[in-house]
Amino acid sequence: MKSQREKLVCIGNGMAGIRTLEELLKLDSDSYDITVFGAEPHNNYNRILLSPVLAGEKNFTDIILNDDNWYAENNITLYKGHTVTEINRIKRLVITKSGESVPYDRLLIATGSNAFIIPVPGHQLQGVVGFRDVKDVDVMLEYAARGGHAVVIGGGLLGLEAANGLMKQGMSVSVVHVTDVLMNNQLDQVAANLLQTELEKRGVQFLLSAQTEMILGEESVTGVRFKDGREVAANLVVMAVGIRPNIELAKRANLYCERGIVVSDTLQSYDPRIYAVGECAQHRGLAYGLVAPLFEQAKVCANHLAKYGIARYEGSVTSTKLKVTGIDLFSAGDFLGNDQTEEIVFKDAQRNIYKKLVIEDNRIKGAVMYGDTMDGSWYFQLMRDATDITAFRENILFGKAHVGDAGHGEVNQIASLPDDAEICGCNGVCKKTIVNAITGQGLFTLDEVRKYTKASASCGSCTGLVEQILANTVGDYSTAPHKKSLCSCTDFTHDEVRKAIRKEGIADIFALMQVLNWKTPDGCATCRPALNYYLLCEFPGTYQDDPQSRFINERAHANIQKDGTYSVVPRIWGGLTSPKELRAIADVAEKYHVPTVKITGGQRIDLLGVKKEDLPKMWADLNAQGMVSGHAYGKSLRTVKTCVGSQWCRFGTQTAMSMGIELEKITWGSWTPHKFKMAVSGCPRNCAEATIKDFGVVGVESGWELHIGGNGGVKIRGTDLLCKVKTDEEVVEYCTAFMQLYRQEAHYLERTAPWIERVGLAYVKQKIVDDESGRKRLAAAFIESQHYAQTDPWAECVAQPMAFKPLAVLKEEIA
Amino acid sequence: MAWLNVGLLEDIPRLGSRLLVSEKGNIALFRSSSDQVFAVQDRCPHKGGVLSQGIVHGCKVTCPLHSWIIDLAAGEAVAPDVGHVKKFAVKVENESVFLDLP
Numbered sequence: 001m002k003s004q005r006e007k008l009v010c011i012g013n014g015m016a017g018i019r020t021l022e023e024l025l026k027l028d029s030d031s032y033d034i035t036v037f038g039a040e041p042h043n044n045y046n047r048i049l050l051s052p053v054l055a056g057e058k059n060f061t062d063i064i065l066n067d068d069n070w071y072a073e074n075n076i077t078l079y080k081g082h083t084v085t086e087i088n089r090i091k092r093l094v095i096t097k098s099g100e101s102v103p104y105d106r107l108l109i110a111t112g113s114n115a116f117i118i119p120v121p122g123h124q125l126q127g128v129v130g131f132r133d134v135k136d137v138d139v140m141l142e143y144a145a146r147g148g149h150a151v152v153i154g155g156g157l158l159g160l161e162a163a164n165g166l167m168k169q170g171m172s173v174s175v176v177h178v179t180d181v182l183m184n185n186q187l188d189q190v191a192a193n194l195l196q197t198e199l200e201k202r203g204v205q206f207l208l209s210a211q212t213e214m215i216l217g218e219e220s221v222t223g224v225r226f227k228d229g230r231e232v233a234a235n236l237v238v239m240a241v242g243i244r245p246n247i248e249l250a251k252r253a254n255l256y257c258e259r260g261i262v263v264s265d266t267l268q269s270y271d272p273r274i275y276a277v278g279e280c281a282q283h284r285g286l287a288y289g290l291v292a293p294l295f296e297q298a299k300v301c302a303n304h305l306a307k308y309g310i311a312r313y314e315g316s317v318t319s320t321k322l323k324v325t326g327i328d329l330f331s332a333g334d335f336l337g338n339d340q341t342e343e344i345v346f347k348d349a350q351r352n353i354y355k356k357l358v359i360e361d362n363r364i365k366g367a368v369m370y371g372d373t374m375d376g377s378w379y380f381q382l383m384r385d386a387t388d389i390t391a392f393r394e395n396i397l398f399g400k401a402h403v404g405d406a407g408h409g410e411v412n413q414i415a416s417l418p419d420d421a422e423i424c425g426c427n428g429v430c431k432k433t434i435v436n437a438i439t440g441q442g443l444f445t446l447d448e449v450r451k452y453t454k455a456s457a458s459c460g461s462c463t464g465l466v467e468q469i470l471a472n473t474v475g476d477y478s479t480a481p482h483k484k485s486l487c488s489c490t491d492f493t494h495d496e497v498r499k500a501i502r503k504e505g506i507a508d509i510f511a512l513m514q515v516l517n518w519k520t521p522d523g524c525a526t527c528r529p530a531l532n533y534y535l536l537c538e539f540p541g542t543y544q545d546d547p548q549s550r551f552i553n554e555r556a557h558a559n560i561q562k563d564g565t566y567s568v569v570p571r572i573w574g575g576l577t578s579p580k581e582l583r584a585i586a587d588v589a590e591k592y593h594v595p596t597v598k599i600t601g602g603q604r605i606d607l608l609g610v611k612k613e614d615l616p617k618m619w620a621d622l623n624a625q626g627m628v629s630g631h632a633y634g635k636s637l638r639t640v641k642t643c644v645g646s647q648w649c650r651f652g653t654q655t656a657m658s659m660g661i662e663l664e665k666i667t668w669g670s671w672t673p674h675k676f677k678m679a680v681s682g683c684p685r686n687c688a689e690a691t692i693k694d695f696g697v698v699g700v701e702s703g704w705e706l707h708i709g710g711n712g713g714v715k716i717r718g719t720d721l722l723c724k725v726k727t728d729e730e731v732v733e734y735c736t737a738f739m740q741l742y743r744q745e746a747h748y749l750e751r752t753a754p755w756i757e758r759v760g761l762a763y764v765k766q767k768i769v770d771d772e773s774g775r776k777r778l779a780a781a782f783i784e785s786q787h788y789a790q791t792d793p794w795a796e797c798v799a800q801p802m803a804f805k806p807l808a809v810l811k812e813e814i815a
Numbered sequence: 816m817a818w819l820n821v822g823l824l825e826d827i828p829r830l831g832s833r834l835l836v837s838e839k840g841n842i843a844l845f846r847s848s849s850d851q852v853f854a855v856q857d858r859c860p861h862k863g864g865v866l867s868q869g870i871v872h873g874c875k876v877t878c879p880l881h882s883w884i885i886d887l888a889a890g891e892a893v894a895p896d897v898g899h900v901k902k903f904a905v906k907v908e909n910e911s912v913f914l915d916l917p
Contacts, residue, residue, distance in 0.1 A: 441895075452895045458881075510848075522830060522848045525870040525877035525884075548830040552868040552879040560879050564865040807822045807833035807844060810916070 005033050008305065009094050009104040011084050011249065013038025015047060016278025016294040017110030018066055023302030025074055031306065034076045035102050037094065040133055041081035043067060046442065047133070048291055048474060054137050054165030058439075065442050087253035089271060106273050106305060109250060109261060113243040113279040113289065118153070122215030128237045131162045140238065144169035148235035151175075151224050153212055155182040157320065159240035160195075163204050166238070174205040174232055176212065176224070186320045186331035190347065191354055191370040198327060198352070207232070245280045245287050260287040265312040267301040277301050283313060290318050291474065295444060310491060310517070319380050319471070330376035330471075333366030333383050334358055341365055346397040355397055362390045375399040377467035388760035391720060423465050426458035431469060438473045446470060487526035489518050494747040498534055507539045509546055525551075530748035533635065536671055537743050540785035553633035556804070557793045558615055561608065566615060568594075568607040569632035570622050571668065574642045574660035574680075575603030584625035588618050602639030602677065604630055616801040619794035628792040631668065635749070637739075638677045640664040641689070645682030645699065654699025656682035659728060663697070663735055669790040670739065670782070673746040673755075678735075691719045694742075694752040695735055700724070704731050708738060708764065709756035717753045720761045723769045737768050737778035740785075744778075818906070818913040824852065825910065832867045832876070835914070842903060843867030844912065845887055847874055853887035854905040854914055860885075860898025 008024075010017045013036050021034060038044075042064070049063040071078045079100065086095040087107065095101045115130025117123050129139045143150070144166055152163045155177030163173045175182075182192040196206060210230065215237055216223040223233045245260035256262050256270040260282030267275050267283075277297045279289055288294065293316035303311035319332035337343060337358040346355040353371035357364055357379060364383040369376055378399070382389060389396055419432035437443060437452045446467055450457040456466040485491050492500070497516065506512045509531045513523060523531070528549035535543045547555045558566035570585060585605055589597055596608040610618060619629075631638060640663050643649065645656030660680040667678075679690040680697040690696030692712035696719050698705040703726040707719030722738070725731060741764065746755040756764055768775050797804070827833045827846040834857060835842040841857040843866050851874060857867045864880030874888045884893040890902035904915035 520873060522872050524872045525882065528870060528872065548828055548871065551870065556868070560865075560868060562862070562864075562880065564863075564868070802826070803828075803833075806836045806841075807826060808835050810819070810821070810835055810837040810842075 006031060006105040007103055008032035008034045008106050008108065009102055010034065010036045010108040010110060011087075011094065012036075012108075012110030012112060012278070012280075013040065013042075013044055013078065013080065014110060014112050014278070015044065015065070015291060016112065016298060017108060018044040019295055019298040020108060020110065020275075020277050020301045020305070021074075021076070023299050024305050027302060027306040027308065029074070032106075034074070035079070035094075035104075036071070036076055037079045037082050037084050037096065039081070039083045040135070042134060043071070043078075043080070045134065049439070050131070050134065050137050051161035051165055053134075054131075054140060054162065055168045056165075060134060060137075062439065084249060087249060087255075087274075089253055089274075092273070104273075106275065108301070108305070109269070109274060109276040109280060110278045111246040111249060111280045113245045113287075115239060116242045116244045117239050118212060118241060120212055120214050122217060122221070123239075125215055125217045125221045126219055127217070127221035127235060128215060128239065131158055131238055131240045132243070140166060140236065141169065143236040144171050146235070147171060149174070149233055150236040150238060151232055151234040152238045152240055153224070154238075154240035154242070155206070155208070156185060156240065156242070157183060159238070160199070162238050162240050163199070164202075166236070167203055171236070172203070172205075174207055174234075175199075176207045176210050176226075178209070178211055180208045182206075182208075183331075186335070186368075187329075187370075188336060188356065188368050190356070191329070191331075191368045194352060194354055194370045195327065195329065243279065243289055245282065247280055250276070250280070258282055265300075265314060266304050266309075267297055267313060268304070275301050275305070284315050286315065288316060288318065290320070291444060292316060293318060317380075317384050319376065328369075328371055328373040328472075330367065330369040330373040332376070332380050333364070335366040335368040337366065344393075344397055357396065359389070362388050362393065364389065372399075374464060374468060377464050377471070385758065387758060388762065391757065391761050423469065424453075424455040424458070424462045426462075427454040429453050429455040434466060434469050435473050438470060443470075444474055486530060487524055489513075489520045489523050489527050490516060492516055494530070497531070498538075501534055501538050507535055507543045509535065509549055523549075529554075533671060533673065533748050537785075540788045554635070556612065556615065557619075557629055557633060557797060558610070559633045563609075564612075565609045566612055567632070568610055568615065568618055568622075569600065569604050569630040570627040571630040571664075572604050573664050574640055574657055576642070576657055576661065580625065581627060584622060584627060588621050591621070592618055600632070600639075602632075603641050604632065604639060606632070613805050616798050616804050620798045623792070623795050623798060629794045631793075634671070635674050636671050636676065637664075637667045637669070638675050640667075641677075641679040641693070643681050643687035645680075649682060651685055652682035652699070653701045654682050654704065656680045656688065656697075656699060659697060659699075659704075659731065660688075662728065662732065666732060666736065666783075666786070667739060670743070670786060671789065672739065672743055673748050674751045676739065676742070676752070692716065693719065695738060697731055697735075702726065704728075706731065706734050706738075709752045709761075711751055711753040715753070720756065722765065733775065733779045734768060736782040737775040738764070740778040740782035741767055743782070743785075818915055821912050821914050823910055824850070824907050824912055827852070827912070830871045832869070832871060834867045837916075841865075841867070842914070843876075844905070844914075845871055845876060847871065850907070852905050852907055852912055854903040855885070855887055855890060856901040856903075858900065859883055860892055860900055861896070866900070 044066040046063040046065050052058040083097045084094055085097045092104050093101050115132040129136045150166045150171045150173045152159045152175045155175050163175045167173045181189055182196055211227040213225050213227045215221055221237050223231055225231045247257045247261055250261045251257050260280055261269050261276040263269055263276050263281045263283050267277055269276050278294045296316055297313050300311040300313040341358050341360045344357045355369045358366040363386050367379045417431050421431045423429055423431055434453050434455050441452055443449050456463045486494050529551055532546050532549040552560050558568055589607055592614050594607045598606040600606050640660045642656045642660035646652030676694045678695045679688040679693045681688040681690045682699045686698055690698050691707050692710040696707035705724050706722040708722045710719035711717040827844055829846055830848055832843050832845045842854055843857040845853045857865050859866055859878040861883045864878040866876050868879045869876040875884050875886050877884050883896050885900055886893055890900050892898040906913050
């Protein structure tokens with residue numbers, strides 16, 4: 001234990017403050033004596049889930065995030081129900097209403113916000129409440145138990161959730177809103193009308209374009225009067241017109257405040273000893289009221305409290321969901337647009353579906369969706385990443401699934417799905433399991449859900465569904481723009497790491513980790529293979545490949561199977577073989593008792609069920625017959641599939657087989673960010689299925705069409721046409737240049753399809769088609785790196801078989 | 816304790832692993848970057864994956880089948896996964912690796 005621990009005081013026992021402490025304790029559990037003050041008499045609870053508590057779908061105990069044990073286990077002194085009244089910045093003291101006085105070295109303000117109560121006459125009457133904390137919910141439930149009529153002032157997110165809850169508790173409810181568009185901060189007129197119709201069907205009454213003049217009653221509320229003279233009777237009035245950052249305390253301490261406490265990218269106020277996070281903070285002009293930005297702030301703030309000093313908060317892009325059971329609604333960004341923007345709209349009144357995207361310069365600026373929100377997270381991601389949507393603009397409103405995600409049928413309305421609906425087809429995770437994990441474990445991010453449930457952790461095609469469930473359950477979902485670190489060992493992104501490799505010129509994984517301040521001593525199974533690839537790609541001649549940083553398939557040059565045996569796939573150039581090769585394959589299959597022999601989709605022969613120690617012997621036999629590794633196991637050039645082409649086919653226009661073999665001879669052995677597949681068809685009938693390959697070549701009478709970025713796996717994606725060329729030499733040049741661009745710029749484990757969607761087809765065309773000298777440079781760089789890559793890994797292993805044998809065989813008698 | 820000499824430390828690659836074949840089930844030997852050696856049953860508690868073929872980092876290994884992470888010092892899966900893997904006592908003396916088979 002350190003002799004002189006610093007004192008950290010956190011004012012606010014809510015989600016932002018406690019999350020910051022949790023993040024801090026993860027980084028450093030020993031530097032601070034921590035004290036927490038909370039004005040409410042409770043432990044930290046999930047404020048977002050107050051709506052379900054009001055609606056009777058959850059109990060208060062369900063939404064508590066940190067129990068007494070948590071505070072005790074982390075040696076945190078908690079003052080529940082203590083309101084802080086003064087911060088003495090000179091003496092560095094925090095003073096409470098009841099006279100407690102606690103010194104601090106660093107102070108964290110996380111006082112959240114207050115419900116805004118419109119100061120009309122009568123606002124202090126009994127039966128007028130905000131909707132902000134558990135106390136408000138208790139008051140509402142107390143009134144609801146007596147029945148009668150409730151008026152909710154404010155037709156925004158919170159107001160509608162309150163109305164829904166009160167109605168479920170048996171009250172009749174009117175919602176009053178100043179404009180004629182419900183949720184006008186999130187919805188446009190069309191979506192708002194759909195929502196209003198649906199809520200009216202459920203029994204909510206609406207008074208739109210109504211300005212409250214006064215609240216009627218003597219002691220208790222009896223009604224509301226509006227400026228246009230209308231009046232409604234009411235036993236309960238809920239003010240849900242908005243929240244105001246709770247900054248009274250900060251102002252009294254003369255901290256600089258505007259709408260909130262003004263903080264920098266390190267979440268520090270103008271007094272560097274004082275940090276502020278959450279709804280009370282104002283960062284780059286914005287005070288956020290959603291949970292995800294708070295958590296991003298918490299992470300950065302904790303990083304600085306722990307004195308790592310490397311994180312920056314750069315703002316959040318947010319999206320919104322309504323937590324009313326059975327209503328699917330999504331909104332993000334600038335959903336109204338302006339005269340610079342265009343709209344793409346889909347409306348089907350019969351099915352109650354409405355989708356609108358606001359587009360500027362072929363990039364999504366905002367979205368509103370009602371009824372079918374399945375693709376909300378996809379649009380949100382495209383918006384965050386400022387992806388150029390030109391390539392799929394015509395189909396974009398039909399959604400991602402329209403392009404053919406496998407494995408989960410035609411699910412698109414998450415809210416109406418039954419509990420036992422299978423969401424993740426790979427890991428067999430159903431909706432209820434995910435919802436339970438989110439509420440039970442207090443999860444807020446996609447990564448957390450993946451960790452706990454494995455949903456979307458394998459092939460990832462159900463990611464959108466899982467994000468939707470998360471958004472539906474938690475209420476909002478957002479992430480910081482762009483920046484996504486390579487893995488949890490670092491805060492750097494793939495691109496930043498590659499840039500650093502080029503700048504620093506370090507050709508060693510462990511030296512690189514040290515320079516980039518890796519958080520773990522030797523990385524993890526995610527970052528090490530990525531770094532190994534990046535270094536190999538950057539320094540093809542000099543970098544010493546690190547086998548221990550490769551996934552087992554690339555280390556053993558064979559595919560591991562579920563029982564720990566391996567599969568062997570010899571290279572069959574262009575899919576053309578001979579009796580001699582077939583005989584050699586048959587011979588090894590018999591000699592080593594291979595249980596399964598299978599023809600693959602890429603026109604190769606797969607020998608499955610081989611013991612690891614037999615691998616070098618089999619390879620030696622195959623090598624002796626002139627056969628080499630087929631790299632069916634690698635993030636590398638896999639296969640070039642061909643049709644017979646003009647040599648035999650009566651429709652053929654080009655010699656597909658010889659073209660395929662030539663491409664395979666030039667590109668085999670190259671390492672790529674992910675697997676790389678090619679095909680050559682001799683005519684547009686395209687029997688080699690070239691238009692679902694990473695690089696597809698289709699013969700036409702006048703030459704060859706070159707296609708890129710196709711995928712036939714998890715997600716069907718047809719290729720984009722790159723260009724047409726005339727000669728075989730051009731095919732080779734464009735192909736190698738394209739592979740090199742992919743090798744240099746895609747993220748590790750990113751297939752060509754998502755890479756092209758990320759950077760845009762126009763960019764790739766510019767680099768490969770328009771820029772002739774650039775293309776030639778790329779092609780030359782590829783050929784140069786192939787000098788070092790084209791050695792048969794099987795032959796190398798045959799020479800050193802040790803790693804394939806057990807270290808020792810232990811006999812019963814000696815043991 | 817019956818310490819059994821199973822081979823040389825230098826024959827296990829750093830951040831790598833070697834296999835011991837035994838009639839009671841295979842044992843995986845791991846060597847960390849700081850030359851610590853661990854021995855556990857070569858069987859992931861999840862779906863029986865061969866841990867000896869995983870990527871080693873810190874004193875942990877990532878199973879090659881479904882990426883469960885196993886803490887080799889504790890013999891337990893890293894949270895949130897839950898699972899136990901049998902550990903064996905192991906020591907290094909004079910560059911040789913000794914294993915205690917129960």
